[in-house]
Amino acid sequence: MHRHVKLFQHHLAPTSPEPMMLHVARAKGSYLVDIHNRRYIDLISGISVGALGHGHPAVANAIRRQLRRHLHVMVYGEFVQAPQVQLAERLLAYSPPEINCVYFVNSGSEATELAMKLAKRVTARPHIAAFGQAYHGSTQGALSLIGSPCFQEAFRPLIPGVRHLKYNDLSELAKIDRTVAAVFVEAIQAEAGCRIGSVEFFQALQARCRETGALLVVDACQTGMGRTGTFWGYESSGIQPDIILSAKALGGGLPLGAVLAARDLLKELSHRPALGHITTFGGHPLSCTAGLATLKVIEKEGLVQEAIRKETIVRHFPWPPEVREIQGRGLLLALHLPLGTNAPHLSRLAQEAGVITDWFLFRSDCLRIAPPLNIPDKILMKGLKILAQVIQKETHNQYKMEKGI
Numbered sequence: 517m518h519r520h521v522k523l524f525q526h527h528l529a530p531t532s533p534e535p536m537m538l539h540v541a542r543a544k545g546s547y548l549v550d551i552h553n554r555r556y557i558d559l560i561s562g563i564s565v566g567a568l569g570h571g572h573p574a575v576a577n578a579i580r581r582q583l584r585r586h587l588h589v590m591v592y593g594e595f596v597q598a599p600q601v602q603l604a605e606r607l608l609a610y611s612p613p614e615i616n617c618v619y620f621v622n623s624g625s626e627a628t629e630l631a632m633k634l635a636k637r638v639t640a641r642p643h644i645a646a647f648g649q650a651y652h653g654s655t656q657g658a659l660s661l662i663g664s665p666c667f668q669e670a671f672r673p674l675i676p677g678v679r680h681l682k683y684n685d686l687s688e689l690a691k692i693d694r695t696v697a698a699v700f701v702e703a704i705q706a707e708a709g710c711r712i713g714s715v716e717f718f719q720a721l722q723a724r725c726r727e728t729g730a731l732l733v734v735d736a737c738q739t740g741m742g743r744t745g746t747f748w749g750y751e752s753s754g755i756q757p758d759i760i761l762s763a764k765a766l767g768g769g770l771p772l773g774a775v776l777a778a779r780d781l782l783k784e785l786s787h788r789p790a791l792g793h794i795t796t797f798g799g800h801p802l803s804c805t806a807g808l809a810t811l812k813v814i815e816k817e818g819l820v821q822e823a824i825r826k827e828t829i830v831r832h833f834p835w836p837p838e839v840r841e842i843q844g845r846g847l848l849l850a851l852h853l854p855l856g857t858n859a860p861h862l863s864r865l866a867q868e869a870g871v872i873t874d875w876f877l878f879r880s881d882c883l884r885i886a887p888p889l890n891i892p893d894k895i896l897m898k899g900l901k902i903l904a905q906v907i908q909k910e911t912h913n914q915y916k917m918e919k920g921i
């Protein structure tokens with residue numbers, strides 16, 4: 517066994533009983549290469565991070581240039597740093613006009629934490645609403661919003677005052693009242709197998725928030741940066757959030773999160789008390805540089821539209837009948853397999869066959885398709901073909917086992 521594998525097993529804390537264990541040597545474009553020089557087609561982009569795949573030259577060059585200028589110089593919010601202001605300006609161009617200010621943090625979880633604090637601070641209300649099967653991060657505040665009793669039970673006591681509503685269910689919206697500071701929602705619930713709320717649901721949600729004064733927080737950490745065929749992922753529902761959360765692809769492969777809101781709201785964190793939220797590395801110049809370079813390529817190469825075009829390729833692919841349904845939008849898709857399917861097992865078989873896919877936190881019967889937005893059609897088709905063969909072969913094997921053949 518390679519020394520690094522042994523060290524991984526002994527010294528790195530595990531997050532799951534059976535890690536994927538791909539021993540990465542390098543990564544380029546839509547391929548990962550292991551230390552045995554084996555290539556794998558990356559159909560998940562490090563869980564919706566690598567919008568441009570791996571090692572895009574525009575991003576690498578921008579990072580190199582910034583490396584020569586400066587790295588960390590001060591905690592967030594004090595010094596004027598070109599990468600931060602340029603990225604903020606560009607991101608805000610994609611947001612509703614009322615949203616004119618960005619607070620950069622390090623991750624999606626921290627963005628959630630900040631938004632929870634902000635909502636309580638500006639409304640002085642005690643409750644927060646979130647939805648079943650939602651995922652907003654793993655820190656204590658974000659975990660309090662998670663739509664899974666099993667995750668919550670393990671880590672009690674969590675933050676009090678969280679109301680969980682059924683997603684996409686209009687009758688639940690009455691639970692949003694004048695004591696609710698904010699409602700956190702994903703336009704596409706990625707970890708629920710890419711479930712999409714209806715336009716009607718989102719419109720009613722927005723109306724209820726306006727009526728009660730609750731802030732509408734859209735978590736676009738996974739759907740954003742064009743992955744779902746619009747910039748943030750909520751646009752097709754016609755709503756206007758008060759706060760947008762971003763992370764994952766935002767940093768172009770480096771850690772970065774952001775909370776976007778009206779300056780009038782965000783400035784509340786700067787007084788009573790001053791420094792109401794502080795972060796040492798939030799908005800790191802390298803991360804903002806990589807994010808900005810990524811955004812420029814997304815724009816130049818029309819990758820938001822590409823996400824839609826490639827969704828069609830995935831949907832029209834001749835899948836075996838075991839793929840019952842494909843949910844999601846753009847290049848954030850879930851192959852829904854028969855209930856009871858062991859998708860983690862399938863995903864291991866796919867890895868052996870040279871394709872990286874994954875399952876979802878709340879759906880272990882679905883496989884994840886979230887390749888780089890710029891994946892060439894040919895590589896995408898090749899990856900889908902291998903995946904289809906794995907699904908078909910494994911289901912056939914299972915059938916034989918069940919029949920004792």
Ligand code: PMP
Nearest residue numbers: 623624625651652653737738763
């Ligand atoms: N929100 C959503 C919708 C996410 O998908 C994730 C990450 N899977 C997060 C928040 C948390 O982001 P991070 O892992 O960067 O803390």
